Amino acid sequence: EAQVTQNPRYLITVTGKKLTVTCSQNMNHEYMSWYRQDPGLGLRQIYYSMNVEVTDKGDVPEGYKVSRKEKRNFPLILESPSPNQTSLYFCASSFLTGTYNEQFFGPGTRLTVL
Amino acid sequence: AQTVTQSQPEMSVQEAETVTLSCTYDTSENNYYLFWYKQPPSRQMILVIRQEAYKQQNATENRFSVNFQKAAKSFSLKISDSQLGDTAMYFCAFMKGTYKYIFGTGTRLKVLA
Numbered sequence: 706e707a708q709v710t711q712n713p714r715y716l717i718t719v720t721g722k723k724l725t726v727t728c729s730q731n732m733n734h735e736y737m738s739w740y741r742q743d744p745g746l747g748l749r750q751i752y753y754s755m756n757v758e759v760t761d762k763g764d765v766p767e768g769y770k771v772s773r774k775e776k777r778n779f780p781l782i783l784e785s786p787s788p789n790q791t792s793l794y795f796c797a798s799s800f801l802t803g804t805y806n807e808q809f810f811g812p813g814t815r816l817t818v819l
Numbered sequence: 820a821q822t823v824t825q826s827q828p829e830m831s832v833q834e835a836e837t838v839t840l841s842c843t844y845d846t847s848e849n850n851y852y853l854f855w856y857k858q859p860p861s862r863q864m865i866l867v868i869r870q871e872a873y874k875q876q877n878a879t880e881n882r883f884s885v886n887f888q889k890a891a892k893s894f895s896l897k898i899s900d901s902q903l904g905d906t907a908m909y910f911c912a913f914m915k916g917t918y919k920y921i922f923g924t925g926t927r928l929k930v931l932a
Contacts, residue, residue, distance in 0.1 A: 738920070747823075747910055747923050747924040747925050748864075748910060750921075750922075753919065753920075761917075761919075793862070795864060801918070812862070813863075
């Protein structure tokens with residue numbers, strides 16, 4: 706089944722404890738992206754990647770890191786999480802070729818930073 | 820910088836009726852894409868419909884259609900024959916050629932039986 710998977714789905718952690726949220730897709734997509742969703746703010750793009758070893762900042766990159774060492778994986782790293790990073794996080798992927806290709810979203814990761 | 824505005828935080832509609840969700844955006848780009856996404860209580864993001872800015876014809880997908888007014892920078896979503904399963908949060912989104920996405924703050928739609 707074609708899908709985007711995220712792990713973990715739920716995470717409660719404490720301030721300053723490094724964490725990684727994994728994202729993997731099995732559709733051979735070039736493009737991958739991370740978003741955070743907060744009430745009243747909609748979805749905001751954190752980072753995106755057009756291909757392996759190519760990443761770029763979205764609108765809210767502060768406090769986050771990403772890497773794209775393999776085409777299928779795009780982990781989101783919080784080196785020192787803070788309470789304001791408590792949010793619902795989505796990973797998405799799509800092809801780049803063609804006029805436009807639909808983004809496929811993962812199921813989301815609910816992160817709470819205490 | 821591009822912005823996307825959804826001015827209706829919440830809306831409701833009777834089953835089988837028609838409802839229109841508003842979206843305006845601001846950009847200096849000429850080539851871009853616009854989307855409506857649906858997020859039901861399951862939180863899954865589902866693409867409802869998309870519109871390429873260079874196309875004058877409004878996109879349609881079954882009961883969903885858009886009214887795209889490029890000069891006015893308006894992109895509204897019309898849902899005809901509303902169904903209970905249409906109850907969800909709806910997000911308008913903008914994307915330019917560099918694949919940077921901007922989402923609106925969402926409209927929570929409730930379909931009433």
